[in-house]
Amino acid sequence: MSGDESLIDELLAGEHRALARVITKIENRSPGYRDLVSRLHEHTGRAQVVGITGSPGAGKSTLVDKMAATYRERGETVGVIAIDPSSPYTGGAVLGDRIRMASNVGDMDVFFRSMSARGSLGGLSTSTTDAVKALDAFGKDRIIVETVGAGQNEVDIVRMADTVAVLVPPGSGDDVQMLKAGILEIADVFVVNKADLDGADRTVKELREMVHMRDASPMAGHHGAGAGPSGIDDGDDEDERQPPIVETVAKTGEGVDELLSVLADHAEWLEATGERDARARRRYADEIRTLLRADSAALVEEELEARGGLEGYVDGVVAKETDPYSVADEILAPVAEAVRERRDRRQD
Amino acid sequence: MSTEQGQRAIRCLVAKVGLDGHDRGAHVIARAFRDAGFEVIYSGLHKSPEEIVQAAVQEDVDVLGISILSGAHDTLVPKIIDGLEEYGALEDTLILVGGIVPEEDRDELYELGVAEIFGPGSSMEETIEFVRENAPRDR
Numbered sequence: 142m143s144g145d146e147s148l149i150d151e152l153l154a155g156e157h158r159a160l161a162r163v164i165t166k167i168e169n170r171s172p173g174y175r176d177l178v179s180r181l182h183e184h185t186g187r188a189q190v191v192g193i194t195g196s197p198g199a200g201k202s203t204l205v206d207k208m209a210a211t212y213r214e215r216g217e218t219v220g221v222i223a224i225d226p227s228s229p230y231t232g233g234a235v236l237g238d239r240i241r242m243a244s245n246v247g248d249m250d251v252f253f254r255s256m257s258a259r260g261s262l263g264g265l266s267t268s269t270t271d272a273v274k275a276l277d278a279f280g281k282d283r284i285i286v287e288t289v290g291a292g293q294n295e296v297d298i299v300r301m302a303d304t305v306a307v308l309v310p311p312g313s314g315d316d317v318q319m320l321k322a323g324i325l326e327i328a329d330v331f332v333v334n335k336a337d338l339d340g341a342d343r344t345v346k347e348l349r350e351m352v353h354m355r356d357a358s359p360m361a362g363h364h365g366a367g368a369g370p371s372g373i374d375d376g377d378d379e380d381e382r383q384p385p386i387v388e389t390v391a392k393t394g395e396g397v398d399e400l401l402s403v404l405a406d407h408a409e410w411l412e413a414t415g416e417r418d419a420r421a422r423r424r425y426a427d428e429i430r431t432l433l434r435a436d437s438a439a440l441v442e443e444e445l446e447a448r449g450g451l452e453g454y455v456d457g458v459v460a461k462e463t464d465p466y467s468v469a470d471e472i473l474a475p476v477a478e479a480v481r482e483r484r485d486r487r488q489d
Numbered sequence: 490m491s492t493e494q495g496q497r498a499i500r501c502l503v504a505k506v507g508l509d510g511h512d513r514g515a516h517v518i519a520r521a522f523r524d525a526g527f528e529v530i531y532s533g534l535h536k537s538p539e540e541i542v543q544a545a546v547q548e549d550v551d552v553l554g555i556s557i558l559s560g561a562h563d564t565l566v567p568k569i570i571d572g573l574e575e576y577g578a579l580e581d582t583l584i585l586v587g588g589i590v591p592e593e594d595r596d597e598l599y600e601l602g603v604a605e606i607f608g609p610g611s612s613m614e615e616t617i618e619f620v621r622e623n624a625p626r627d628r
Contacts, residue, residue, distance in 0.1 A: 157546055157547065157576060158546060158576050158577045158578055161546055161547055161548070161549035161578075162549055164549065165500075165549040168498075169497045169498075171497075227528070231523070231524055231525070231526040232498060232526045233498075233522065233523035233524055233525060233526045233527055233528065233529070234523060234528050234529065235519055235520070235523050235529045235530075235531060236528060236529065236530045236531075237530075237531060239530055239531075239532070239533075239544060239548075240531065240532070240533035246536075246537070246539070246540045246543065247537065247539040247540055247543060248543075249543060249546075249547075252547055253544075253547055253548075254547055254548060255528075255530050255548060257498070257528050259498060
């Protein structure tokens, strides 16, 4: 434990090795990692966190590299977390995003960390959130979280950012279609990368139409028809802000300055409308829920093990002596009982 | 509780350092490591020792595999090892060298802290087994 104590002190003192080690403990869920993260919490809240997602090959890593370099030119320090999928079969992974970090080599003030999606449901978003806290407490001004936008997992990850940028490569329009499934809603900014390629203009146009459609759609609920133009001035409805569309060529760095100023605008908007605090509250609520879910699942798992595992129950279900619902009730009954008993005692 | 239980994976950096552009071997190793269930970070070609050190420290790898086919191991490897030491990362990083290292140079590398040297003809199983057995565990 004392080793972990000094680890946090070293991290706060700016030692890279300690930061790297803390993130490893978070990833591994090493014994005591919870205490580490608890201790980090009071030192967080300074960094601006940007989440970047998009389809494979959209140019995320290259863009992140250029963004980091540009922040550095402005004298700001940067932390990057790049998430790659791992094989569900072996758990192995090749984490390739680091190769693209060519503009920041040898610059320790860009702290780049690759993480793999190590299975467990909800686990990755917890690890990522915790790793971001470590970078934040370390004192990074800017933190970028980069992940392939493929499903709910990724959506959960980028949701913990202050600002979410969704990358769209120019193409047939299929990419834009694909975005509808859940990713459109989370974008604070759209980036059409590889804007020098044919079809970029069309992609921008399609995106623009889609954003308008979203706002006009009766399905969008509070985005009623007649939603005004985007901007800070109609801030009475925080969701009315339309995500701007920025064109970049990550390879050459074109458009990166504009992207950063759009991100800065968004940060200002978050601050001015109180949305930053509202989002932070939502995030903390999500975080607590996720932890509660994982911890109660673990508690049930523990009880299951104490009862000799699932196989015996499965036998009973196969033999039609019992059924899955009854089994679940039976296993959970003592847990539920204990919880309720305590609550009643408190209320007395 | 499962959230305290730990989900450890062996993390490896497969590094190509210096001017040699032959990365077939590094690719094969990276893939074999991945299939063995390791998390592999590949450095890309033509990296400087400083870049390798930066990656090894930030990624907090258990294993650093340096592939050198140029014969420059006697200058590049010491630079990497010095860098790791500077960041306090030398002690718990398993350092492997792959490539062509003449017999007479080997002792010097071992003395610097290289755990093993895998030359041509080394089997993949042998390498993976070595990593499994020697990767630092106590984290």
